[in-house]
Amino acid sequence: MKKTKLLAIITMVALLVSSLVGCGGPNYTKDNTEFVIGVSGPLTGPTAVYGTAVKNSAEMAVDEINAAGGLNGIKFKLVATDDKHDATNVATNYSSMLEGGMQVSLGTVTTGPGLEFTNLSVEDNVFFLTPSASGDKIPQNDNGFQMCFADGNQGAVAAEYVNDNYKGQTIGIFYKSDDAYSNGIYEQFKDNLDDSIKTVESVFTDANTTDFSTQISSLKDCKFIFMPIYYTPASLFMTQAKDQIAADAIYYGCDGFDGIESADGFDINAIPQEVTMLSHFNSKATEGKAAEFIKKYTEKYGADTLNQFGASAYDCVYAIFNAMKEAIDEGKEIDVTISASDLCDILKEKFAGDFTYTGVTGEEGKAISWKENGYVEKGAVKYVIKEATK
Secondary structure (H helix, E strand, O other): OHHHHHHHHHHHHHHHHHHHHHOOOOOOOOOOOOEEEEEEEOOOOOOHHHHHHHHHHHHHHHHHHHHOOOEOOEOEEEEEEEOOOOHHHHHHHHHHHHHOOOOEEEEEOOHHHHHHHHHHHHHHOOOEEEOOOOOOOOOOOOOEEEOOOOHHHHHHHHHHHHHHHOOOOEEEEEEEOOOHHHHHHHHHHHHHOOOOOEEEEEEEOOOOOOOOHHHHHHHOOOOEEEEOOOHHHHHHHHHHHOOOOOOOOEEEEOHHHOOHHHOOOOOHHHOOOEEEEEEOOOOOOOOHHHHHHHHHHHHHHOOOOOOHHHHHHHHHHHHHHHHHHHHHHOOOOOOOOOOHHHHHHHHHHHHOOOOOEOOOOOOOOOOEEEOOOOOEEOOOEEEEEEOOOO
16 A cells, blocks of 8 residues: 555656656746847946947847837847956846746857856757857857857967968967966967967966066067957056067967947056057947948947947847847747747847848958857958057
């Protein structure tokens, strides 16, 4: 009799578990009245200029889309959360956005938190198109894509530029060895550098971000210094080195330099050297789509947070919108309560297929496309932030 009761209890538990698994968990989108786009980024802290630019630009795109009638009359909503550029905050942000009905995402703004977002989103099959989390492993799963260049792409393109202009010469490299963004670009840069080019390399870590005297001493004879780092340590290095590095030297960074001229306490005009970067957006454009974006952004938010991170986020929102619109035109059903997973399947097929988008980033008038591995394909430009003082 006891065995019979025990067997009955076990059977009931098994059936209950089976039914819970079969229902696929909570349906967070069933009450949606708008399409919800989520993003996690630094809205406070030293890298807040990036997160603020992404939030502002994405909101501007959403407002424009909604003003034009949305998607078949359905409006969009952006939910932006603050991760302070700290990966430990991402899980909480992700859960909050998912429970709030998030159906598609811009992922994260920076790479460290982005790696955590990548792991979380693949479990729920949530599609994301990140504007600026450039780590090579960010799109390692089929639900993730990048609007920015992957670190490997930045490193390879930067190496191509150096190979064309500094063959047979010695250059300097200053990077952060314990940072996924910095180290990823550095490794690809080195892998693609011409054998004739010699390097003087100097590193720093989280343990030393205030005194770069040792690094400056080792790089003081270099006329070209590649700096795949964020602008806060870059601006400090330049300030401490302005009278030690040759005035005709060139500092060359990647997208982490974006916004350096607005860094707190930094006077870029006091730096005699040229400051330049690899970019996919010309923030000084005077014509074309980039110029139109600049005009609209500065009128609404001012110029302090204008950068390629924001321009890329603006493109992300429009690319997602256009892909959804194309999918509907092709016969796919996308209603306002569609689950994140179902929408992900539709968008994965679009972005890994022949979908293209022409926006404010990349070469003017040239279409942006994506590889199956999630990497973006678009033109790059060398952007001079500040010319050398004459």
